[in-house]
Amino acid sequence: MAVALVSGLAVASCSVPDQDATQVGDTSRSAVVFAAASLTEVLTELGAEFERSHPGTSIDFHFGASSALAQQIVAGAPADVFASASPEPVDQVVDLDLVAEPPVVFAANRLQIAVPPGNPGEVTGLADFADPDKVIALCAPEVPCGAAAREVFALAGVDAQPDTYERDVRATLTKVRLGEVDAALVYRTDVLAAGEDVRGVDFPEAGRVVNEYPLAVLSEASDADLASAFADHLRSPTAEDVLRTAGFDVP
Amino acid sequence: MTGAPAGGSRRGTAVRGGARSRRTGGAAPALLLVPALVGLAFLLVPLLGLVLRAPWGELPARLASPEVLGALRLSLVCATAATALSLLLGVPLAWLLARSTFPGKRLVRALVTVPLVLPPVVGGVALLLVFGRRGLVGEHLHEWFGVSLPFTTGAVVLAETFVAMPFLVVSVEGALRAADVRLDEAAATLGASRWVTFRRVTLPLVAPGVAAGAVLAWTRALGEFGATITFAGNFPGRTQTMPLAVYLAMESNPEAAIVLSLVLLLVSVAVLALLRERWMGGASR
Numbered sequence: 001m002a003v004a005l006v007s008g009l010a011v012a013s014c015s016v017p018d019q020d021a022t023q024v025g026d027t028s029r030s031a032v033v034f035a036a037a038s039l040t041e042v043l044t045e046l047g048a049e050f051e052r053s054h055p056g057t058s059i060d061f062h063f064g065a066s067s068a069l070a071q072q073i074v075a076g077a078p079a080d081v082f083a084s085a086s087p088e089p090v091d092q093v094v095d096l097d098l099v100a101e102p103p104v105v106f107a108a109n110r111l112q113i114a115v116p117p118g119n120p121g122e123v124t125g126l127a128d129f130a131d132p133d134k135v136i137a138l139c140a141p142e143v144p145c146g147a148a149a150r151e152v153f154a155l156a157g158v159d160a161q162p163d164t165y166e167r168d169v170r171a172t173l174t175k176v177r178l179g180e181v182d183a184a185l186v187y188r189t190d191v192l193a194a195g196e197d198v199r200g201v202d203f204p205e206a207g208r209v210v211n212e213y214p215l216a217v218l219s220e221a222s223d224a225d226l227a228s229a230f231a232d233h234l235r236s237p238t239a240e241d242v243l244r245t246a247g248f249d250v251p
Numbered sequence: 252m253t254g255a256p257a258g259g260s261r262r263g264t265a266v267r268g269g270a271r272s273r274r275t276g277g278a279a280p281a282l283l284l285v286p287a288l289v290g291l292a293f294l295l296v297p298l299l300g301l302v303l304r305a306p307w308g309e310l311p312a313r314l315a316s317p318e319v320l321g322a323l324r325l326s327l328v329c330a331t332a333a334t335a336l337s338l339l340l341g342v343p344l345a346w347l348l349a350r351s352t353f354p355g356k357r358l359v360r361a362l363v364t365v366p367l368v369l370p371p372v373v374g375g376v377a378l379l380l381v382f383g384r385r386g387l388v389g390e391h392l393h394e395w396f397g398v399s400l401p402f403t404t405g406a407v408v409l410a411e412t413f414v415a416m417p418f419l420v421v422s423v424e425g426a427l428r429a430a431d432v433r434l435d436e437a438a439a440t441l442g443a444s445r446w447v448t449f450r451r452v453t454l455p456l457v458a459p460g461v462a463a464g465a466v467l468a469w470t471r472a473l474g475e476f477g478a479t480i481t482f483a484g485n486f487p488g489r490t491q492t493m494p495l496a497v498y499l500a501m502e503s504n505p506e507a508a509i510v511l512s513l514v515l516l517l518v519s520v521a522v523l524a525l526l527r528e529r530w531m532g533g534a535s536r
Contacts, residue, residue, distance in 0.1 A: 135399070143499075174481075
């Protein structure tokens with residue numbers, strides 16, 4: 001169990017894009033996608049599917065924190081497509097005129113209450129977060145999930161009494177997995193990805209604070225046609241199914 | 252090749268005994284001097300980066316803010332408590348490793364240094380698995396006494412002790428091995444009990460080693476991040492120490508993070524300089 005928990009803690013790996021992944025044959029084309037860590041599973045799946053349906057192409061991913069990815073793109077990293085977990089990082093790239101066309105929102109994520117299996121704290125809604133006797137974990141207000149949590153509590157008029165402000169959404173979820181807290185507020189996709197270790201509890205205010213994922217094809221793209229084709233693929237009905245299964249909303 | 256003139260000068264000065272120490276103290280051979288200076292620059296240049304990039308104008312306002320003062324106070328209190336706990340448990344442990352014989356001693360010595368190589372975040376998870384609400388020990392603490400360690404200031408002290416104590420143990424054990432055992436034996440033949448020997452003879456002999464180990468442990472505890480945020484969580488005034496505040500400030504305001512780092516640096520350097528002056532003034536010269 002310990003090993004699983006430890007590996008769960010590790011921040012989503014940053015796979016370095018393999019620039020030389022050209023395939024045998026002169027028709028091989030490749031695109032590099034910079035994407036938010038929370039998209040790791042869905043984009044890896046959709047990328048493999050795209051490669052299958054477009055023989056001779058290769059889609060390489062570089063996953064990381066959206067803000068860090070934006071800084072890398074601004075600094076000249078060789079990216080063709082940028083999929084961010086919030087609008088601000090894309091805005092930085094847009095401000096410097098580095099996108100081929102205006103970004104589009106292709107997915108959205110909402111918050112959900114995460115509780116350990118069996119729900120030891122008997123948490124049923126946001127109001128339980130104001131109970132000082134319950135052990136509560138929230139993301140720190142400095143990171144996106146913490147900012148969203150703050151907004152949700154303001155909307156619901158709940159004065160949350162957390163015991164800890166965790167550094168990111170995965171660390172917050174780990175506290176739930178270990179059963180150290182009665183409840184936490186994380187993204188719905190994280191609850192689904194955690195499987196049996198965590199149970200999700202819906203609450204009505206969640207739909208009012210939605211975290212949007214913009215997608216942009218960059219103007220410096222080495223193969224603009226391929227980059228656009230993959231961006232279109234991310235907005236196809238197939239992609240919609242994969243995203244919804246993972247817990248994302250699709251606009 | 253560059254060693255030849257240095258060797259020559261050493262032979263020459265050996266004749267005039269008085270000048271010898273001054274000469275060897277002054278001129279370092281280039282073979283040592285160059286890597287030494289590169290090493291020094293490597294350690295100091297990142298610090299210089301911080302100093303140059305710091306928005307100095309913000310410093311007084313930051314220092315005066317209650318959150319920063321709270322984090323700073325918590326850092327100092329917890330690091331000091333962790334050092335005290337390390338001394339209380341670590342000096343006897345070092346004595347056991349240096350002076351007694353028991354089966355599996357080599358293994359125990361290796362295990363003591365495990366926290367040195369363990370990524371601190373993993374150390375924090377390990378502490379949760381033992382002292383957490385569902386942990387091996389924590390479960391019973393919670394059930395029988397209603398005590399829950401995670402997310403408390405006590406958890407910060409435990410996390411820092413876990414990471415810092417090996418530094419003290421290694422340092423004190425080294426001092427104990429270097430100390431002359433015959434002095435202990437002399438005390439014993441004069442009728443001192445083992446405890447009196449330890450307290451009146453052994454301990455004073457290794458005091459510089461204990462002091463050095465305590466300083467190492469204190470600085471390590473002060474900078475502790477991974478185990479603390481994992482085991483104790485992060486809550487202002489209760490478990491948010493300076494390194495945690497710096498990390499979170501980095502997410503939203505890198506400038507503020509630089510200022511906070513400098514505050515932590517200035518305070519720790521000031522405390523260490525004061526301690527050195529007071530307790531190790533003679534030794535450093």
